[in-house]
Amino acid sequence: MDRKLSEWKLGVDRIWWAATPDYADAMRIVAEIADLSEETLLRQAATQALPSLRNASPGNADGNAKDAARRRLRIVREVLHTLASPRFGRREASVKVPTLEERYRQLLELPLDRRLSAAEIHRAYKHVAKRAHPDAGGSAEEFLELAAAREALMKPK
Secondary structure (H helix, E strand, C coil): CCHHHHHHHHHHHHHHHCCCHHHHHHHHHHHHHHHCCHHHHHHHHHHHHHHHHHHHHCCCCHHHHHHHHHHHHHHHHHEEEEHHHHCCCCCCCCCCCCCHHHHHHHCCCCCCCCCCCCHHHHHHHHHHHHHHHHHCCHHHHHHHHHHHHHHHHHHCC
């Protein structure tokens, strides 16, 4: 998709910097963006620009229609540049997948950072199980998952 994004950016820039913009060509590129883009913001900008570009593409379009089309094309161009430009600075932290023990502790609402006693695990299980039990409005799957979490945490390592 990066290749497609670069092609669209190049096409829109070519139209943007032309002495007399070809709004029919701009309409073709923007329609392709509206159909094929995976980026929601870009797709929305392209969809909103299409009517203005249609009004400006006939040879006898007035100045107001051409101004509106140019403004909409500028928005599409800015979104394309934002998406295609390299990002510098801090990288996003990779998503940490919790370990099985961490997941069990989260299910039982137990702290992750310290050792737990058997009594503490049992108390937490009883507290959470009251809400998750099928007789109390919970689901059987959730209750069984809690029981499995309790058993796994109670086993000595």
